[in-house]
Amino acid sequence: MKWAIIHIPEKPQISITEPPSVDVFAAVIEPKLANTLVRRLNKICPLENLTHVKRVRRSSLEGGKIQLSVVLCLSHGEVEQLESIQSDILELVHAYQLSPFIAKVAKYAASSNEEWKEQCKLWPTSYHPPTYNIDGITGFSEEDSQTIFNFMKLALKLTKSGPQLENAAVIVDPSVRQIISSASDQTHSWHSLIDTTSMETGCIKQPAVFTCSQPDANAAAVRDTLLSDGVSDENKRSYTGVSCLYPRKWMEHQQNTGNTCYFHPLRHAALVAVELAAARDKHLFPGSGNMLDCSFQENRLTSSMNSPAKKQKLNLSKDEDDLDLKACSHDSCFETERPYLCTGFDIYLVWEPCAMCAMALVHQRIRRIFFAFPNPNFGALGSVQRLQGERSLNHHYAVFRVLLPEDVFDNVHS
Amino acid sequence: MALCEEENNSDSTLAFMKLAIEQANDALNNLEVPIGCVFVLDGKVISSGRNRTTETRNATRHAEMEAIDELLKNWQDNGLSAMEISGKFFKCDLYVTCEPCIMCASALAILGIRSVFYGCGNDRFGGCGSILSLHSSQGKGFECTGGIMASEAVSLLRRFYEQGNANAPKPHRPLQISK
Ligand SMILES: [Zn+2]
Ligand SMILES: [Zn+2]
Numbered sequence: 001m002k003w004a005i006i007h008i009p010e011k012p013q014i015s016i017t018e019p020p021s022v023d024v025f026a027a028v029i030e031p032k033l034a035n036t037l038v039r040r041l042n043k044i045c046p047l048e049n050l051t052h053v054k055r056v057r058r059s060s061l062e063g064g065k066i067q068l069s070v071v072l073c074l075s076h077g078e079v080e081q082l083e084s085i086q087s088d089i090l091e092l093v094h095a096y097q098l099s100p101f102i103a104k105v106a107k108y109a110a111s112s113n114e115e116w117k118e119q120c121k122l123w124p125t126s127y128h129p130p131t132y133n134i135d136g137i138t139g140f141s142e143e144d145s146q147t148i149f150n151f152m153k154l155a156l157k158l159t160k161s162g163p164q165l166e167n168a169a170v171i172v173d174p175s176v177r178q179i180i181s182s183a184s185d186q187t188h189s190w191h192s193l194i195d196t197t198s199m200e201t202g203c204i205k206q207p208a209v210f211t212c213s214q215p216d217a218n219a220a221a222v223r224d225t226l227l228s229d230g231v232s233d234e235n236k237r238s239y240t241g242v243s244c245l246y247p248r249k250w251m252e253h254q255q256n257t258g259n260t261c262y263f264h265p266l267r268h269a270a271l272v273a274v275e276l277a278a279a280r281d282k283h284l285f286p287g288s289g290n291m292l293d294c295s296f297q298e299n300r301l302t303s304s305m306n307s308p309a310k311k312q313k314l315n316l317s318k319d320e321d322d323l324d325l326k327a328c329s330h331d332s333c334f335e336t337e338r339p340y341l342c343t344g345f346d347i348y349l350v351w352e353p354c355a356m357c358a359m360a361l362v363h364q365r366i367r368r369i370f371f372a373f374p375n376p377n378f379g380a381l382g383s384v385q386r387l388q389g390e391r392s393l394n395h396h397y398a399v400f401r402v403l404l405p406e407d408v409f410d411n412v413h414s
Numbered sequence: 415m416a417l418c419e420e421e422n423n424s425d426s427t428l429a430f431m432k433l434a435i436e437q438a439n440d441a442l443n444n445l446e447v448p449i450g451c452v453f454v455l456d457g458k459v460i461s462s463g464r465n466r467t468t469e470t471r472n473a474t475r476h477a478e479m480e481a482i483d484e485l486l487k488n489w490q491d492n493g494l495s496a497m498e499i500s501g502k503f504f505k506c507d508l509y510v511t512c513e514p515c516i517m518c519a520s521a522l523a524i525l526g527i528r529s530v531f532y533g534c535g536n537d538r539f540g541g542c543g544s545i546l547s548l549h550s551s552q553g554k555g556f557e558c559t560g561g562i563m564a565s566e567a568v569s570l571l572r573r574f575y576e577q578g579n580a581n582a583p584k585p586h587r588p589l590q591i592s593k
Contacts, residue, residue: 005429089543093438111542125582141531155468190486247520247524248524248554250496250500250524251496251497252496252497254496255495255496262486262487262490263484263486263490263496263517264519265486265522265524265525266479266525268483271474274472274473274474275472275474278470278471278472279472281471282470282471354514354520355517355519355520355541355546355548356516356517356518356520356521356524357517358516359515359516359517359520359539359541360473360474360517362516362517363467363473363474363515363517364472364473365473385546387516390545390546392538392545393538393539393545394536394538394539
């Protein structure tokens with residue numbers, strides 16, 4: 001298996017091989033009549049709830065001959081009797097000596113390319129790929145894919161920090177390919193006095209900020225079943241330390257003597273990464289009423305952003321969410337370009353997050369989530385719940401699974 | 415989810431909810447979304463919290479999360495083990511002015527608390543029946559009772575949004591009383 005990225009859509013794939021369908025009356029027509037008939041049919045019997053269904057089907061017969069069929073109207077009920085057809089359509093049927101037959105068409109517009117191909121086997125439909133403006137849903141460039149794989153490798157490296165495997169999270173600003181924050185699970189190592197100015201003190205594991213490196217070529221030995229299901233091999237490390245997979249394991253926490261840290265059942269990697277991102281934001285862009293040395297702030301800003309000049313401009317967005325930015329701009333010129341929470345940022349997680357973490361990422365307005373392994377126990381992005389499909393939420397992120405080569409775990413840990 | 419008629423609420427239920435509303439008021443006075451909560455064990459308030467998302471710029475700092483942090487710290491400072499803390503949560507009730515969101519409801523299920531009493535429903539984010547039902551679907555569930563002093567909870571939220579707080583661009587909680 002090679003690296004790959006799969007989009008996890010908002011609704012589960014409905015049985016692709018047997019798409020829900022409805023019955024219609026259709027008839028084979030003379031190609032030269034197609035224009036006239038389609039125009040009249042669209043007028044007297046538009047396919048109102050089936051706008052994705054094409055009125056005309058072209059099929060090639062043996063010998064290369066083309067045959068055209070047209071959808072006349074919905075077939076109401078079970079009766080295949082012509083009497084059920086409305087009278088003006090019946091007139092057409094008689095006038096052009098058509099022989100209506102029942103055909104099946106897909107009931108819903110396709111939401112993916114695969115779904116579309118399958119439903120076209122019934123009767124052709126049109127397909128409009130999603131019009132989200134989130135990059136990647138319709139595919140990634142080679143360069144973007146490589147960046148994504150590299151950030152995922154960083155997350156994989158972080159899973160190893162304790163005696164057990166843990167979940168890990170890396171929040172990234174993709175516009176400048178910069179790491180905003182990163183963390184592994186801290187359910188056993190909470191420093192309760194989180195001070196935003198001394199994030200690296202205490203027992204908080206604050207991993208070094210990595211730069212995005214090229215994929216390393218040194219391949220190591222394969223331990224291919226490390227992450228497969230039903231692991232029993234004692235040599236393999238257990239996943240029970242992955243908090244999103246086993247959120248109730250905290251009760252078995254044993255206090256190590258001499259350990260001054262607290263444990264905290266809710267400090268899953270994603271929540272910690274969000275907290276660190278928020279702390280970083282406060283540090284870089286101190287809030288309103290905070291009269292700080294502007295030149296210092298400017299330096300920080302310049303070093304962390306690509307084009308500070310451009311970023312001085314007040315970004316009047318249509319989105320109400322940016323009210324926050326505008327409000328802050330009165331207090332400090334640097335506040336104008338502060339992203340609202342994690343708007344525009346991506347997060348890389350080794351395991352699919354639980355509902356708590358997935359909802360935290362909604363609250364913090366993460367743009368895209370990439371995870372490597374599904375979480376059959378408590379995964380909230382497709383496995384158990386599917387938060388990206390909850391329309392009532394005020395923010396929606398796009399979700400991707402990154403498929404890893406089997407030996408990657410060894411590579412990043414070697 | 416059970417619905418509480420005001421007149422059926424016991425005095426203590428209302429008293430605890432009043433304390434949660436006080437917390438929400440404190441949030442309002444600090445330009446935060448006015449939601450507050452208290453945790454109750456053996457008839458005593460053992461911690462309280464209110465929304466702190468604006469101050470922290472961390473949209474996960476809901477009232478429940480604040481109060482939970484306080485509890486975990488206090489109990490560990492008193493030398494309680496994880497097992498003992500789990501036993502405490504098992505006997506804890508939460509009084510919160512608005513239905514816990516999906517994140518907080520999951521957190522409460524992870525901790526394994528006994529029951530939740532809330533004021534108004536949350537039909538955008540609610541994790542106790544409004545959008546998802548994490549109190550009955552994930553791990554150890556908990557009892558949930560809504561509609562306690564809901565109008566007070568709602569009027570606080572209304573006041574907050576009417577005063578046009580620019581730091582909270584959108585209602586994070588709905589202004590609707592749970593049914
Ligand atoms: Zn989690
Ligand atoms: Zn919440």
